[in-house]
Amino acid sequence: MRLTLFHRSLIALGLILLLAPLAIVGAGRSMEAMYNSPVMWIPPESEERRQFFQFVNDFRTHDVILVSWQGCTVDDPRLDRFAAALSRADGGHADVHSEALFQRVLSGRSSLAALQTPPLELSRRQAIERLRGSLIGPSDMSCAMAVLTADGAVRRDASIARIRSVLQIDLELSADEYHIGGTPVIGKAIDDASVDSMLWLSLPSTAVIVLLCCLFLRSWRMILLVLGVGFFGEQLAISLVHFTGHTMNAVFVVMSPLIFVLSASTGIHLCNYYRDEVDARGVAGAAERMLTIGWKPCLLSATTTAAGLLSLLVSDISAVRQFALISAGCVLLTTLLMLLTLPGVLQRWPQTRRDRSGWMGTSLAALASVVVRRRSLIAVAGLSIMALTALGLARLRTTVEVFDLLTADHPVIQDHRWLESEVVPLIPVETVVRFDAASPMTLFDRLRLIREIHVSAANQPPARGATSALTFLPSLPTSNTLRASMRRSVISKRFHQDRVRLAELGYLHETPDAQLWRVTTRVPAFEQVDASAYLSDLVAAHQAVLDRGVVDRQDVAVTVTGVMPVIESAQQMLLKDLIGSFFTAMLVIGAVILVALGSLRLGLVAMIPNVFPICVLFGLMGWLDQSLDIGVMMTASVALGIAVDDTVHFLMYCRRETAGGTAPTDAVAKTIQHCGSAITQTTIVCGLGLLVFALSDFEPTRRFAWMMFLLLTAALVADLMLLPALLCSRRGKT
The missing domain is CATH 1.20.1640.10 (Multidrug efflux transporter AcrB transmembrane domain)
Incomplete structure (x- = not known):
């Protein structure tokens, strides 16, 4: 039945x-199970991601949480109290039990003390300068740096909660007095x-x-x-x-x-x-x-x-x-x-x-009359606007910076701004120097090379200082005198005594196949830094060190990694994805419409009002130098697909009218009056329904909402004015 x-x-x-x-x-x-990490978005087979996770595995360096507060100078004893309290709360850290959230806690105060005690015995000024830009800020403000274990990085909510608990209970600081930051917090x-x-x-x-x-x-x-x-x-x-x-x-x-x-x-x-x-x-x-x-x-x-x-x-x-x-x-x-x-x-x-009487019916009837009478003017004006704004598409740029994912007034962003202005830059960039196990280079040849790499990284704008194993070793002699020979002997002894500690600090990693040294620089997050240019200049500076002929380059490899190169790779992918997905959508949707309508000319005309919103809105973004994030990138293809919905309904109704013998201009006028109501209603429902999400603190959602609203509004204008004007012309007849 x-x-x-x-x-x-x-x-x-x-x-x-x-x-x-x-x-x-x-x-x-x-x-x-919500978990955001742009590092995990790029393909596992990408070289940048592979190098980043290789670095993490080699140096056992997962995420880091920076902690500071008002008046936290390098002499503040609360830094020691914080490190001790966090160790107690964590059960002794990773060297005591495997379920610890933290690997270790570093601070400007403890590091300064270590550099001033034997055998280094640096002066206070020398020690502070070594730590400037990593643990000590420009006005001797300092911080604690909690290094997470792999489990602590995965359970970042628990790690952050434990740090807040120590700050509020043990140090008796209110939420307004302390600031925490880092990738896990973001x-x-x-x-x-x-x-x-x-x-x-x-x-x-x-x-x-x-x-x-x-x-x-x-x-x-x-x-x-x-x-x-x-x-x-x-x-x-x-x-x-x-x-x-x-x-x-x-x-x-x-x-x-x-x-x-x-x-x-x-x-x-x-x-x-x-x-x-x-x-x-x-x-x-x-x-x-x-x-x-x-x-x-x-x-x-x-x-x-x-x-x-x-x-x-x-x-x-x-x-x-x-x-x-x-x-x-x-x-x-x-x-x-x-x-x-x-x-x-x-x-x-x-x-x-x-x-059917009412403001919408009356408005659509008036609109139909205007479009039919002024069809040539509307068509020329619409196509001209689309062409002029489309020139801005070549100026588009992308961003996937994690700090751009939250609104500027978000408390976490405010904390990060304070940390960067008062203490240290927030974005770490890592340089890894690898010596093959078979390399004939002596310890001092290697240390001299690390010193040159360290200096080249520290002096590369906009970095503010660098940290490496050399930060915790005596200064290298530059002459060949007897005293210099004795100093080299002391450094050699010191290195062999401290190599385990250097490995625990995450600046040295040794395997049967190679010896790896780490140099860390920090770059400002809230300054206009051209990441691509900075990374290129940094790689070139390191290459210049190798090209000076000090070492056999077959035995040495220098790699620049960290979050910044991964994010830069994701940004390049984002721009490529925008172009690729948009043109793919155009081809696929165009083919579907051509098959459905059975007319090449009508199919091409139908694509114009659907490309119109993308050209106008994204072109204006290019002219206004507005960056595209991952939320905005997806709106192009999504909006194209949605805009075609109304175009399809309009065209199919218009074809039924012309098939019944109605003249093209009369068919277009009737279609505006009959389909215009549904098209307007769907645009209002979709546009305003999505626009509510513009209130979000999450920037991609906020931008997605605004872009979708504007794109759908532009599509409404194109479907009820530009498309009818084109169909009324002889070339676009149905």
């Missing part, structure tokens, strides 16, 4: 109710901002969408179905992050509201098709006619949106690829569910006619 529309809707609703608890539980587990703040965006802003976003749907749909059955399917879709999308074995991160934050508003958009279009049929031919059979007319444009729209999302698969960033797959699948699924549920419910409980 053939199933009726109502029976199909019951089956679909039953499936939703069956899977909903599983989706909600999975979404909750995804949120609990990562936790990003996690919290991401979760807050989804938990606290999803409710207002949903409320906005509910109010708008009530205003536009005015039927509680329509509203419940549209919002119910949307809610199920967003929960399913987030739960799939957990069920597919991935970790929730910043990229997935925008996925939930995106799926919700796309589902609502499909529902609004279907409801408008239904009401058009009720107005035109009555209630009887309206649900069946709605499905007959609406299934093709809705599925085609979902396909083009999914194609826009899947174009992100060209990205080298794994989190973006996962976002693309899950989002595309959920868009297609929610569209199918909407097509299965809404017609059956409307068949069982038909809706009455609606009055």
